[in-house]
Amino acid sequence: MDVVRIGMVGARFGAALHLQNLAPLRGAQVEIVGVCSVNRESAEACARRFAIPFVTTDFSALLARPDVDAVDLCIPPALHHTFAVQAAEAGKHIIVEKPLTGYFGEPGDPEPIGEMVPKAKMLEGARKNAHAVRDAIRRHKVKLCYAENWVYSPPVAKLRRLIRAAGGGILDVRAEENHSGSHSTFARRWKHSGGGALLRMGVHSVGARLHLKAYEGEVRGGRPIRPVSVVADMASLMRTETARRGPTKWIAADPEDVENWANVVIAFEDGTRGKVTVSDAGLGGLQAKIAVYLTNAVLHANMAQNTAVQAYAPGPDIFGEEYFTEKIETKAGWTFPSPDEDWFRGYPQEIRDFVDAIREDREPLAGIDLAVECTEVMGRPETPRPRASPSPVRRSAC
Ligand SMILES: NC(=O)c1ccc[n+]([C@@H]2O[C@H](COP(=O)([O-])OP(=O)(O)OC[C@H]3O[C@@H](n4cnc5c(N)ncnc54)[C@H](O)[C@@H]3O)[C@@H](O)[C@H]2O)c1
16 A cells, blocks of 8 residues: 555544644655544534545544545544444554543443442453454454554653663563643543543553563563553542642642542563553643663653753743643743654654554554553552542552
8 A cells, every 4th residue: 555545533632633743644655535523613624724625524424435544533532442443344444542442331320430330340341342442453454553652752762772772671660641630621520531540641651661561572582571460549639628728720630530640550470560650630741751670771761841952931921922842831930842742752653653554564563452451451440539548559450
């Protein structure tokens, strides 16, 4: 296949991110055939902005087009698994945003889901969704490209090369993502988002953690080193007395039945550990970091604010509208404007690999195995009720 003809599904934030990074490939390697969104106005606005010739509000109409080779699913997570299965059945390759899926409730579930539905049932539901996607893509022989951008970020790519060069074993990986909260009302409720900060944000850290351990296994013996159990402590920090006393005007997070802080320890079959800390109640702009402790070296990677560019201003308005980096509360004082946020986070590299994988009929670096494994690791942890004190700790096989 010379040119991959893509149908974009979704027309807002994630779709714009993908379309921006598909732009340099359009013409020689990529054609954007159409855009589908449940909201015609936003689909039309997206089509105008990115010069896309066909607009529809009906996903089946996009799938019915013989000139669509692949669909790019930039829609809410609750729709990922059903849209992916439909696309596979129509013989289309799939690019899907993170997380692959989760548990979004079933008819008859007590509400709020995040507090009332037993977590074992949720894990089973999330696993069933993920396995349905895996079965469908295998049955219909199409590719699934899992948009876990941390795997593609240049700092993580460098970690891979350093791990290979050092030749040591990975004893411990500590990954962290932190920001001051999603503005989306969907992020507040389990039934829309399928989980809290751990699923929305921590999926990146967990994905990178699983990826590096799988990479180590392949480098050393040809087999990925798999996770065997998970311990998690989770909390809804914004519903504590401390947060209620405030002031909290700089924090956007307002969770209803989801956690917004999580600390997760993953144990691997070789006895080593990984720790993931995630919070959407942390001021200071987006932080995205990973540290790897090898038997013979230590590596630190920083995908968000780093010292590539540093700026100082005595007031917040001195740099006007110039974009700095995601979710910083102020441009006053010393700050770290990113020279190219997409590049540091791995979006152009991810899109390039997905397009090449489809063109060359090979697996992408982040594919179905990572997508399913992330679902299985994150499907289990327990969310404490808001007033629970101290937070419960659960151990479970994953
Ligand atoms: N990798 C990243 O860094 C990153 C960043 C942002 C978002 N995301 C992911 O992208 C996905 C989309 O998030 P977003 O921020 O773009 O959400 P959004 O709310 O901005 O956009 C969702 C889009 O889906 C469309 N949509 C909803 N229901 C639909 C349906 N039934 N049929 C067709 N279109 C429908 C909406 O109209 C909208 O255009 C999520 O999975 C999210 O986790 C990933």
